[in-house]
Amino acid sequence: MTAFLNQLPIGLSIGAVLMLIALGLTFTFGQMGVINMAHGEFIMAGAYTAFLLQDMVLALPAAFLVAGVMGLILERSAIRHFYGRPLDTLLLTWGVSLVLQQLARDLFGAPNVQVPAPAWLSGGVGILPYNRLFIMGLAVAGVVAVWLYLTRTGLGRRTQAVVQNRQLAATSGIDTGRVDMLTFFIGSGLAGVAGVALTLIGPVGPALGTYYIVDAFLVVVAGGLGQLRGAVLAALGLGLLNSYAEFWSDASLAKVIVLAAVIAFLQVRPQGLFVLRSRVLT
Amino acid sequence: MRISRPILSALLVMALAACGSDAETAASSNEIKVGLLHSLSGTMAISEVTVRDAELLAIEEINNAGGVLGKKIVPVVEDGASDWPTFAEKATKLVRQDKVAAVFGGWTSASRKAMLPVFERYKALLWYPVQYEGLESSPYIFYTGATTNQQIIPGLDYLKEQGRNRIFLVGSDYVFPRTANKIIKAYAAANGMEILGEEYTPLGHTEYSTLVNKVMQAEPDAVFNTLNGDSNVAFFKQLKSAGATAESMPVLSVSIAEEEVTGIGVENIAGHPVAWNYYQTTETPANEAFVKAFKAKYGQNKVTSDPMQAGYNAVHLWAEAVKKAGTTEVEAVKKAAPGIALDRPEGKVTIDGDNQHMYKTARIGIIQPDGLIEQVWDSGEPIKPDPYLEGYPWAAGLAGQ
Secondary structure, X not given: OHHHHHHXXXXXXXXXXXXXXXXXXXXXXXXXXXXXXXXXXXXXXXHHHHHHHOOHXXXXXXXXXXXXXXXXXXXXXXXXXXXXXXXXXXXXXXXXXXXXXXXXXXXXXXXXXOOOOOHHHOOEEOOEXXXXXXXXXXXXXXXXXXXXXXXXXXXXXXXXXXXXXXXHHHHOOOOHHHHHHHHHHHHHHHHHHHHHHHOXXXXXXXXXHHHHHHHHHHHHHHHOOOOHHHHHHHHHHHHHHHHXXXXXXXXXXXXXXXXXXXXXXXXXXXXXXXXXXXXXXX | OOOOHHHHHHHXXXXXXXXXXXXXXXXXXXXXXXXXXXXXXXOOHXXXXXXXXXXXXXXXXXXXXOOEOOEEEEEEEEEOOOOHHHHHHHHHHHHHHOOOOOEEEOOOHHHHHHHHHHHHHHOOOEEEOOOOOOOOOOOOEEEOOOOHHHOHHHHHHHHHHOOOOEEEEEEEOXXXXXXXXXXXXXXXXXXXXXXXXXXXXXXXXXXXHHHHHHHHHHOOOEEEEEOOOOHHHHHHHHHHHOOOOOOOOOEEEOOOXXXXXXXXXXXXXXXXXXXXXXXXXXXXXXXXXXHHHHHHHHOOOOOOOHHHHHHHHHHHHHHHHHHHHOOOOHHHHHHHOOOOEEEEOOEEEXXXXXXXXXXXXXXXXXXXXXOOEEEEEEOOOXXXXXXXOOOOHHHOOOOOO
16 A cells, blocks of 8 residues: 555656656647657767766756757757748757767766765655655655746746747747747757756666656646646646556556547547647647 | 760770779789678667677787788778667678678667578688677587577576576566566576566666666665666666665666776676676686787787677687688588687687587676776686577477477
């Protein structure tokens, strides 16, 4: 019974990890519709930033900047030429992801590196270690920050305006190119932050991004494009489903169950939990 | 662009000339080509790149000593990319196109199983350098890593000796862990050990909280760990944050060697036991030389591990067999190989004539706070390889599965 009850906080903590890796993607994929396969490598860049600094607290803002700037460069140099061509973007960013993985391998070597966990994160409450609680706290903080940005700041409102109707936003005097840049910067930066947090629980190596990219897309698609609350609910739902499915079966089967559940769900609601209503998109 | 006829014919002539000179160098040169086929990218690169490095070192050593049969060995390096069909494809390319004398390569059993039909079909040689689950003996593969009775069974003997009889099995979801666990369960049934649980996770899995919860609830005396690659990092980090210690619940691993320890973080894994045939700290004259040469070539901060050493041995053993055979021709090398015995870093290694595996000494070690592994137990003498466990009554019937 304890094991069963333990799975509840475990599910929530898996959900927090999913939320954190998907948060940046709700921007680049959710808001802009860019299928960025290199998102996982921005997560990796964040993790390596933590490795270089060897300091978790310092690494959070630094990783945001590093990954954000990488995203900015990618957007300005390549992706912006492919807006409205999702398949080409997919191939392009997939290629970029391979290049970045190899770059990491050349710079840091193929073996994993170690980021020491801060001493204040050792120990825990009940089944949840402090590092899991830290990740949950970071996920909540990230969601709140993104929500405040989108609804309470001028830049955020402009972002939403561009998502809902690009042409109308442009005619109203919004520089949509700048908004795209900024959105991509923030989305990529959030991936970097996720990377720092993941060093607490997972490997830090060149292939790191590939372990999380599919889950991140799963959350955003199930939650509904451009829907923050959808992504939050989807992350928690998938986290709990994963936790209990693995508890009753095993890790391989749990993956199958989660994937099947998402596919079945998308049959019923093809656009995810929440749908953005907009004339342009319909 | 239109290419005028004279230019076109000039290009053709150049192309033909290039082909001709290529064929000529291959035929007349004083070179023997060998293939090195490991994952240089993808999830397995973490482990396999170092094996390739060790094999390159062995080739360099042999060449510096005059080569074999008066010829220099030239490595052709290919990337298996952690993708099993790619291994088969690259193996075919090495054998058919490059016409290499032998291939040294593979790590996961899945990659070996993918390459096996290629080598059997074209009657070419593969030297496979990693411990594996046994129950295989291809006439075209030499196995320089341990088979189960040289690693897993000694590991179980050690746990039993320590009085740790209630075991939890954790492994990656593919052929090696599943077969290894079948053997472990048969051993446990015959030796009064209890298996409390058996869990598998996909390769590259990083979320271990549920599995750790299951392990902690079962309260085993020890965990037998057959996870492979990056998953080990996530597993040990999350196991430690859940409060497990090496004293209360040692995790015996068979796929974690010196170079993985750094990536896992030594504070997460120090004190846990591992089972291999070789450690960087193994005290033999050959090992002193090997560690020194490896560090000189690749950097003082590099470590040496069992699979690297097995890859390094493979090249030397093959060269020895070629010398004995007087040719690189596959059937002659196969015939010359049995009985060849060399003093290697891990001690005396002899090629077994029945199954092309090696006689190897089993060693259990404990991971130290400095990241190296200290031996605490060994089998005394090299153990005869027994991939089908024919010498173990309790294992009857396993081979058929």
